[in-house]
Amino acid sequence: MPLYNPRGQENRALIVGVSEYDHRPSDGVPGNLPNIQGNRTGLKNALRRSLMFDEEQITVRSSPTHDDFWEDLRQATQEATGLLLFYFAGHGILPVEGKELFLQMRNARVVPGGNNAFPGAAAITHVLHQLANSEAERIVVILDCCYAGNAARAWQEMEGPHNKRKILLLMSVQSNRLITAEENVEGTPFTRELVRLLERPKRLTLRTLYGELRECLQILTVAGDWQEPQGAWEPDEDVLLRPGLPPQTTDGDAGGNHGGRDGDERKDQPPPPPSHRGIVFMSIAFMSIACFTLLAATGGIPPIWNGTHKDVPPSPRPTASSSPTPSPAPNDDDDRKSFARLKAAQAGTEVWRVGVKVGQPGLSQREGGKWSGKEIDYAKVILHALGIKKFYFKGVDTSMRAMALNSGGVDMFVGTYGISPDRKLGTPGNPAVIFAGPYFKTEQKIMLEHYPGSKNSNEARIRGKRELVRGIYDIPNNARLCVVKGSSAEEYLQHDKARLPYIEHRTDYDLCINGLDSTFDAVLTDEVILQNFKKGGKYFIADYPFTDPEEYGIGLNVSDTKVKSEICKAIKATEAERDAIYKPLGGKGYSPPDMDECDNPDSLK
Structure with missing residues (x-):
């Protein structure tokens, strides 16, 4: 089954969480939803660490008004050409005689008998239509709210097969169900599980995410039945949400086919639920019970199934292997490809992706849309020495550096990356990497x-x-x-x-x-x-160090030996610039380390 891979594309994520409301139950709004504050933060961090979105590609909006919401949505649809992710958390409501799901923004209220019965609320049909106008290749919509499953009907009734194929819905609950509101808990049950699954350092597709959510979510609806996540997308579609360790075989592109299809679906992923036709949607009156709605749309992700399926048992969770994750072996084909990318970046026909640390004052941090710090300065020195014409910095968390290098998320990593035998040999969950350098040492x-x-x-x-x-x-x-x-x-x-x-x-x-x-x-x-x-x-x-000094190297994919050789030449050619950058950090005792990784590449230092 084809898999859309959005890595390296112009992706966008819009996270909207409405936790505060201007109106109260007498106006048809059940009340505030403080839990949703945790949804916003948790999902942003999970997406940032997924290697699919740079930090500047993620927008978070806290309790916007109806007009502000539409402006943010329009901007996201205009900017995304790869994967568009739109997340909404807040109240969801249905009209008494209708089946249309409405998402309540901060200024929402209910006007009985009026032509506009739900001012301040966005109809899911209109939201999907706006998303469909985007140039994004795939759009994923995730609803975590009362009546979330009712959005499937709006997706089914969309005009044009192309629009339906590019939009995928993941909904937290079956249609016509109210979700139980928890007190004094950060985040909502569905989104907590969503974030947990996205945070795991393993390969994750939308299809697998759907199956595991149905397996692990254990909470009752207001009606007393089990809350069952739903999905709506075409049966032959799937989207990569997080890359995993590259395969050990040499078939295909180990780094992934950026912005396109990524081979066949893995056998260990759950099958799509059957498509249901002639779905019955009950007419239900609006109830003043605390509920919430989460909508997320991600361009570049195709739909998995259509309709609701309360008669379908939860998909089985894939069985995790108890054996350690093997590190990928060096691959000559990958080495040639990465070296070809370097040459293309030197010619200005491709963009070189540099992984850097996030939130390290004085070393590597992003403020006002610009990266700054000593490590950023040194990365620029090396890039200039390499003759790379086009590059960009991508923030990567400490725990994800090896994964980013070996999954094709970044081409090299510069950011307090200590050289150690474990990192060079690989450990369970952390593939092996190689280093150029070292260029600095610290206690x-x-x-x-x-x-x-x-x-x-x-x-x-x-x-x-x-x-x-x-x-x-x-x-x-x-x-x-x-x-x-x-x-x-x-x-x-x-x-x-x-x-x-x-x-x-x-x-x-x-x-x-x-x-x-x-x-x-x-x-x-x-x-x-x-x-x-x-x-x-x-x-x-404290005065005394607790172990041997840490020596920083430039991290690379385990196969990129030709690229490493070029970077070693660049390091040796720029020793004066290196010393000017790092001597103030090392103080009186500053002494550059021996370049063991360049001169003795087989050492396990």
Whole structure:
């Protein structure tokens, strides 16, 4: 079965979550939906880490008015040419005598008996029509709301086979059902599962996502039956939502066919549910019960099935292998392709994709639409030395670097990427990579909160108590530590769990640092990273490193040996520029590392 692959295209995601409303139950609006605040944040982070969307391709709107919503939707449809993703979370309602689903915006209300009975609400038919006008190749619509399944009828009645083929609906509940509203819980049940599945570092298509959502969602509707996610798309369509590890065989394009079909559907994915014709839609009066609607449309994703299917049992969840994920072996064909891409980027006929870290002050961060920091400066030096004419920076989380390099998401990675044997050999869930360099080294250290009022610069507050900390072995056993997923510090602590069992894993450094004086007692990572997060005298960095120095290299796909050779030449040709960038970070003890990865490529240093 053909699979649409949107990687590398002009994709757009519009996330709309309506958690606050201007009107109340007397106006036909059940009330505010504070849970939806978690939907917005969670989905944005999941999409950003999916390798399908750059950060600037994702727009989040919090409780927009009806007019603002349509303006945002129009802009998204105009900008997307690959995959368009539109997400809406808020109240969904039906008219007493009709079957049309309406999505209530912030200023929505109900006017009984009027020509415009639902001012401030968007009819799903109009939303689908607007989306169909986009140049996006595929559009995915996800509804998480009361009556979400009623949107399937609007999709079935769309004019033109092309429009139906390019739009896919994923709905949180069957038609004519009210969803139970939870209290004091972040996010809604459907979207929490949606985000969890998108966050996993494995290949995910819309078809697989649908099957697993039906399997794992365990919550009752207001009517007392099980909430069952629904879908509506053409039976022969599917869309790649997140790439996984590349196949070990050499058949086809290991990096994926960007912006096109990606071979046949995997055998371990659930089959599409049967198409239902002559669906019965009940007339139901509007009920003042708290409910919510989630709509997401993603250009470049085709529909899987059409109609509702309450008689269809949940699709079986694919069985996960218990064996470690093997790392892909170097591939001569991939090596030739990547080198050809480099030559095309040097000629200006292709764009070179540079993976960088997100949210590292002074090193790599994006502000006002521009990337800045020492690592960004060095990446530009290397790109200039390589003669690359067209390039762009793509933010990638620490835990996703190896996946991005081996799935074709980026061509190289520059961003505090420490060289280690585990990363060169590969580990379960993290494919092997190769490095050019190293170009900088830094110590691995610990940041703690300084004990308030203490005159000793090494006294920390840990679990509320005063502790003298100069190194890792001074930290008490009950200390709450924070490390970033995929970091060298995380690898180190895997071997010290017995002594330091309270370890939290976060996706970004700022999430660790921001919780240092409330949730965590210590943060472990590279000293050069910690230095840029220090806030006056509130935090301090312990004197002694907890392991060997971290040496940064430029990460590459495990097969890209020819590209590595060119980058090594560029590193050696720009040593003066490198020293000008990194000497201020290294201070008086600055000393550039030996270029072992370029001079001794078989070393396991």
